[in-house]
Amino acid sequence: DQQVKQNSPSLSVQEGRISILNCDYTNSMFDYFLWYKKYPAEGPTFLISISSIKDKNEDGRFTVFLNKSAKHLSLHIVPSQPGDSAVYFCAASARNFGNEKLTFGTGTRLTIIP
Amino acid sequence: NAGVTQTPKFRVLKTGQSMTLLCAQDMNHEYMYWYRQDPGMGLRLIHYSVGEGTTAKGEVPDGYNVSRLKKQNFLLGLESAAPSQTSVYFCASSYSRGPGTEAFFGQGTRLTVV
Numbered sequence: 001d002q003q004v005k006q007n008s009p010s011l012s013v014q015e016g017r018i019s020i021l022n023c024d025y026t027n028s029m030f031d032y033f034l035w036y037k038k039y040p041a042e043g044p045t046f047l048i049s050i051s052s053i054k055d056k057n058e059d060g061r062f063t064v065f066l067n068k069s070a071k072h073l074s075l076h077i078v079p080s081q082p083g084d085s086a087v088y089f090c091a092a093s094a095r096n097f098g099n100e101k102l103t104f105g106t107g108t109r110l111t112i113i114p
Numbered sequence: 115n116a117g118v119t120q121t122p123k124f125r126v127l128k129t130g131q132s133m134t135l136l137c138a139q140d141m142n143h144e145y146m147y148w149y150r151q152d153p154g155m156g157l158r159l160i161h162y163s164v165g166e167g168t169t170a171k172g173e174v175p176d177g178y179n180v181s182r183l184k185k186q187n188f189l190l191g192l193e194s195a196a197p198s199q200t201s202v203y204f205c206a207s208s209y210s211r212g213p214g215t216e217a218f219f220g221q222g223t224r225l226t227v228v
Contacts, residue, residue, distance in 0.1 A: 051213075
């Protein structure tokens with residue numbers, strides 16, 4: 001039972017354009033969401049997070065949008081750069097729980113085309 | 115600043131052999147985690163620790179044991195390796211367990227059991 005779903009295994013975007021990565025969740029108890037980025041042969045690194053009390057969080061070129069009613073979040077990267085080519089994992093945790101209850105999606109491989 | 119370091123990076127085991135994966139962090143973090151990543155699946159938590167001398171089971175603990183004798187080290191043991199344990203293993207640490215707390219990951223250990 002995949003509670004966090006990233007339905008697009010891969011995505012290709014032209015350099016300079018917007019990249020939109022999507023994530024859906026089924027557990028209504030989830031109230032904190034994180035995005036991690038992973039390069040080949042490296043561990044994941046934290047990118048951005050959002051609490052359910054917000055519907056948007058922005059950090060430079062990265063913005064995460066949360067639609068609680070649809071149980072959907074998305075990561076926008078503008079403008080996309082070659083260094084953004086990586087696998088992106090969406091993760092969620094429920095109220096009163098920390099990383100020990102973090103549920104990860106299967107990841108989306110983003111390729112930025114120069 | 116090394117962050118989280120995993121040893122070894124690669125290993126091939128025969129079925130029934132045992133081994134220990136070492137994770138070391140130099141950030142004085144209380145919380146440490148062992149995940150495994152398999153194709154088509156998100157990262158799944160094996161075991162975790164909330165401080166020196168403590169360990170707890172995660173989502174997929176069977177076939178693994180852990181120890182946290184020192185705050186900076188978290189060891190993952192396989193007593194009798196099975197082909198189903200072929201995976202990429204990631205260690206992570208965090209300074210708190212609060213929801214949305216960033217976890218810092220090691221570079222991973224690719225384990226093959228033949």
